[in-house]
Amino acid sequence: MKRVVILGSTGSIGRQALDVIRKLPGKFKVVGLAAGKNWHLLARQVREFRPDAAVLEREQELYNLRRELASDRPPDLAWGRSGLENLARLPQADIVLVAVAGALGIYPTIAAINAGKDVALANKETLVAAGHLVMELVARNKTALLPVDSEHSAIWQCLNGQERRAVEKVILTASGGPFRNFSKEEMENVTVDMALAHPNWQMGNKITIDSATLMNKGLEIIEAKWLFGVSYAQIEVVIHPQSIIHSAVEFLDGSIIAQMGLPDMRLPIQYALTYPERMPGCCSRLKLTCLQGLTFDAPDTDRFPSLKLAFEAGKTGGTMPAVLNAANEVAVDSFLKRRISFRAIPYIVGKVMEKHLTVKQPGLEEIMEADCWARKTGVALIKTLVTI
Ligand SMILES: NC(=O)c1ccc[n+]([C@@H]2O[C@H](COP(=O)([O-])OP(=O)(O)OC[C@H]3O[C@@H](n4cnc5c(N)ncnc54)[C@H](OP(=O)(O)O)[C@@H]3O)[C@@H](O)[C@H]2O)c1
Numbered sequence: 001m002k003r004v005v006i007l008g009s010t011g012s013i014g015r016q017a018l019d020v021i022r023k024l025p026g027k028f029k030v031v032g033l034a035a036g037k038n039w040h041l042l043a044r045q046v047r048e049f050r051p052d053a054a055v056l057e058r059e060q061e062l063y064n065l066r067r068e069l070a071s072d073r074p075p076d077l078a079w080g081r082s083g084l085e086n087l088a089r090l091p092q093a094d095i096v097l098v099a100v101a102g103a104l105g106i107y108p109t110i111a112a113i114n115a116g117k118d119v120a121l122a123n124k125e126t127l128v129a130a131g132h133l134v135m136e137l138v139a140r141n142k143t144a145l146l147p148v149d150s151e152h153s154a155i156w157q158c159l160n161g162q163e164r165r166a167v168e169k170v171i172l173t174a175s176g177g178p179f180r181n182f183s184k185e186e187m188e189n190v191t192v193d194m195a196l197a198h199p200n201w202q203m204g205n206k207i208t209i210d211s212a213t214l215m216n217k218g219l220e221i222i223e224a225k226w227l228f229g230v231s232y233a234q235i236e237v238v239i240h241p242q243s244i245i246h247s248a249v250e251f252l253d254g255s256i257i258a259q260m261g262l263p264d265m266r267l268p269i270q271y272a273l274t275y276p277e278r279m280p281g282c283c284s285r286l287k288l289t290c291l292q293g294l295t296f297d298a299p300d301t302d303r304f305p306s307l308k309l310a311f312e313a314g315k316t317g318g319t320m321p322a323v324l325n326a327a328n329e330v331a332v333d334s335f336l337k338r339r340i341s342f343r344a345i346p347y348i349v350g351k352v353m354e355k356h357l358t359v360k361q362p363g364l365e366e367i368m369e370a371d372c373w374a375r376k377t378g379v380a381l382i383k384t385l386v387t388i
Pocket residue numbers: 007008009010011012013014034035036037038039056057084098099100101102104122123124125148149150201202203204205206207265
């Protein structure tokens with residue numbers, strides 16, 4: 001039985017991970033759960049899974065959780081970043097699923113790796129901002145970093161049993177999001193509700209907006225570079241609206257191996273949790289004879305400049321990817337609060353990147369300083385905008 005900690009258990013990935021665990025009785029024991037503000041749902045999860053420890057973002061919500069669980073035998077309760085990091089290094093845990101959203105994920109990921117835990121990583125911002133540090137720590141601590149993002153899980157599965165030097169390139173597929181066929185003019189009038197209606201995937205709000213701008217694919221390019229040790233020239237993005245091929249690898253001899261399935265995040269979550277085993281589980285099945293057709297197109301970086309910005313940030317390296325990520329987080333947050341237009345998101349990211357003086361080979365402190373600077377610069381820029 002594997003003992004699992006889930007960070008972000010009330011979110012889209014966290015809830016689906018608990019569903020995977022629920023459907024595989026006797027295979028896992030949940031030993032720790034962490035959430036942000038949703039103490040109601042965390043209380044229900046604690047009652048169902050009986051973890052040894054639970055963490056919330058703030059003391060205020062923790063107080064509510066403590067009161068709610070007073071009549072039960074409550075787990076150890078803590079709050080804040082230190083609570084999250086301590087949960088990530090819980091002695092009895094075998095594997096930590098990092099499914100919090102945003103750059104916050106860096107701290108518990110590093111804590112878990114340093115404590116020798118295997119990490120199932122859903123949080124892509126961690127590798128975007130601090131990829132070189134995280135991969136170095138994984139190598140030094142001889143732990144496993146298991147991808148949960150569906151594209152990276154697909155590439156990981158395609159690479160199984162293959163020699164890395166035989167890889168010509170990795171092919172990341174993207175659905176293209178809800179505005180795949182919109183003209184630049186049509187994109188002027190995109191609303192928050194339109195952007196949150198993803199055609200294929202049910203996800204948290206931030207990643208859904210990132211999918212609509214294609215920044216999600218941009219972040220995944222940088223994530224792929226670190227996970228698979230490829231150069232940016234070896235990463236190709238292909239628009240595949242049906243989201244059936246989750247990604248592929250092309251080898252030196254021209255052979256392409258792709259991983260397919262219905263768009264259901266429980267499959268990559270389960271594979272990361274059960275690895276190296278495969279188990280029946282609860283995921284929806286793809287019937288090839290029901291497929292109407294699979295199409296593939298090159299992305300249009302003129303209509304979707306976020307993709308170009310991400311390639312630029314990745315190639316520049318140093319603190320620039322952390323700046324790209326942080327500027328994007330504040331811009332997406334402002335869009336979700338209806339303060340800026342959809343088209344202003346990549347504009348703000350580009351402007352913040354232009355102002356940044358990159359630090360090469362940064363340590364964690366410099367990365368977090370750059371993250372903080374980019375947030376402040378992004379917020380100041382947003383204040384000067386009416387709508388772009
Ligand atoms: N959703 C997907 O299909 C998908 C696919 C691939 C990769 N990812 C990546 O996985 C990560 C999570 O995505 P998501 O869609 O699941 O996001 P989400 O639905 O917004 O969930 C985020 C989770 O993080 C928790 N959280 C926020 N602040 C926290 C804090 N300070 N301390 C502890 N927990 C905190 C939230 O808690 P509360 O809700 O209680 O506030 C929630 O449980 C992101 O990095 C995303 O890019 C997601």
